[in-house]
Amino acid sequence: MKKVLVTGVAGFIGSNLADRLLGSGYEVLGIDNLSYGVFEQIPKGVDFHKLDIRSKDIYPLFHGVDAVFHLAAKNCIEDCQEDPVETADINVVGTANVFEAARRAKVSKVVNAESSAVYEGIDIFPTPEANVAPDSFYAVSKVCGNLFARKYAEFHGVVSTGIRPFSVYGSKQDYRRTIPPSMPAFIIKLLKGEQPIIYGDGSKRRDFLYIEDFNDFMLLCITDPRTDGKVFNLGSGTNNSILEIYNVIKKLLASSVDPVFKPNLSGEAQITLADISEARKIGWSPKTGIEEGIQALVDFLSKEKELGRLK
Ligand SMILES: NC(=O)c1ccc[n+]([C@@H]2O[C@H](COP(=O)([O-])OP(=O)(O)OC[C@H]3O[C@@H](n4cnc5c(N)ncnc54)[C@H](O)[C@@H]3O)[C@@H](O)[C@H]2O)c1
Incomplete structure (x- = not known):
C-alpha cells in the first residue's frame, strides 16, 4: 500500500492526516474545493487538486490509488440545517461519486467518514455502533453515505470502513467559523484577553479525541483487514463537561477571565460518549490525555497568534 487519496485534504482532519501519511511514507494525493478548507494548511508534499467531489473530473485521479480517505463534507450542523439540499448534494451525491470513482479505478479500500451525529436520538451511554437515530x-446525510458504502460493497465489491468520529480536536481545527468548536474558541478568546462564550450552562458533556489518536486508527484502516466492511466509533471512551474543558484551558493559560453564558444552541446533544470496544478489539486505543492534548492545541494557537494569523 503506497499511494493514498484524501478528500477534504485542506480541512482540519484531512490536513493533519495527510501530514501523518506523508510522515509514514505514503504518497498522498489530495482533493478539496476549498469551500471551508484552507489552502495554506495542506502539507507540502501533497499532490493537491482543487476539485469538487461531486464532479466526474475526480475519476482519473483515482487510478493507481491503493486507498481513499473520504473526509470532504458539508459538516457545520447549523449550515446543514439552513441548506438541506446542498447538504444532500455534497454529503450524499458527493459520497456516491467518490465510491463510484473508487469502483471504476478498482481502489482496494475506502475509509468513509460518518459522524457520531448519527446517534443524535439515542440515549444509551456509552453508545455502541449497533443502532443509529x-x-x-x-x-441524515451521513447515514445515507453509510448506506451507499454498504451497497457499493454489496453490488460492486468496493471494500470500505466507516468511521464515526466523536469530537476530534487538535491543531488546524477549524477555528475560523462563525461558531467555532469550543476548545479553539475558548483558547483564542483567552489569548486575546477576551471573555469566551459558553452556550448553555457548561454541563454538556463531550467525548473528545485527540487528532493523533484518530490518525493512529486511520493507519490501521489501510493496514489491518479486520477493519474491512465494518463501522467504528472513534472517541476516547470518556467525556468532559464544557465547563471542565474551560477550566483546564484557563489553568493552562494562567487566566482569570470568566466565560459569558449564552442560551443553548439548538439541536445540540446533552451528552456524547463513545463505546470504543470495537476499535479496541483490533488493537487501537487512545493515548493522549485531555490536558496533554489541550496543551498541544494551546501551543499551536499561541504560535498562530504570534504569526498574526488569528482573526
Ligand atoms: N472534526 C470532527 O470532530 C468530526 C466529527 C465527526 C465527523 N467528522 C467528519 O470528518 C470529516 C472531516 O471533518 P473536518 O473536521 O476535517 O472538517 P473540515 O470542514 O475542516 O474539512 C472538510 C473539508 O471538505 C472540503 N469540502 C467540502 N465540500 C467539498 C466538496 N463538495 N468538494 C471537495 N471538498 C469539499 C472543505 O473545503 C474542507 O476542507 C467530515 O466528513 C466530517 O463530517 C468530523
Whole structure:
C-alpha cells in the first residue's frame, strides 16, 4: 500500500492526516474545493487538486490509488440545517461519486467518514455502533453515505470502513467559523484577553479525541483487514463537561477571565460518549490525555497568534 487519496485534504482532519501519511511514507494525493478548507494548511508534499467531489473530473485521479480517505463534507450542523439540499448534494451525491470513482479505478479500500451525529436520538451511554437515530439533516446525510458504502460493497465489491468520529480536536481545527468548536474558541478568546462564550450552562458533556489518536486508527484502516466492511466509533471512551474543558484551558493559560453564558444552541446533544470496544478489539486505543492534548492545541494557537494569523 503506497499511494493514498484524501478528500477534504485542506480541512482540519484531512490536513493533519495527510501530514501523518506523508510522515509514514505514503504518497498522498489530495482533493478539496476549498469551500471551508484552507489552502495554506495542506502539507507540502501533497499532490493537491482543487476539485469538487461531486464532479466526474475526480475519476482519473483515482487510478493507481491503493486507498481513499473520504473526509470532504458539508459538516457545520447549523449550515446543514439552513441548506438541506446542498447538504444532500455534497454529503450524499458527493459520497456516491467518490465510491463510484473508487469502483471504476478498482481502489482496494475506502475509509468513509460518518459522524457520531448519527446517534443524535439515542440515549444509551456509552453508545455502541449497533443502532443509529439521526435527527439533523447533517446526520441524515451521513447515514445515507453509510448506506451507499454498504451497497457499493454489496453490488460492486468496493471494500470500505466507516468511521464515526466523536469530537476530534487538535491543531488546524477549524477555528475560523462563525461558531467555532469550543476548545479553539475558548483558547483564542483567552489569548486575546477576551471573555469566551459558553452556550448553555457548561454541563454538556463531550467525548473528545485527540487528532493523533484518530490518525493512529486511520493507519490501521489501510493496514489491518479486520477493519474491512465494518463501522467504528472513534472517541476516547470518556467525556468532559464544557465547563471542565474551560477550566483546564484557563489553568493552562494562567487566566482569570470568566466565560459569558449564552442560551443553548439548538439541536445540540446533552451528552456524547463513545463505546470504543470495537476499535479496541483490533488493537487501537487512545493515548493522549485531555490536558496533554489541550496543551498541544494551546501551543499551536499561541504560535498562530504570534504569526498574526488569528482573526
Ligand atoms: N472534526 C470532527 O470532530 C468530526 C466529527 C465527526 C465527523 N467528522 C467528519 O470528518 C470529516 C472531516 O471533518 P473536518 O473536521 O476535517 O472538517 P473540515 O470542514 O475542516 O474539512 C472538510 C473539508 O471538505 C472540503 N469540502 C467540502 N465540500 C467539498 C466538496 N463538495 N468538494 C471537495 N471538498 C469539499 C472543505 O473545503 C474542507 O476542507 C467530515 O466528513 C466530517 O463530517 C468530523
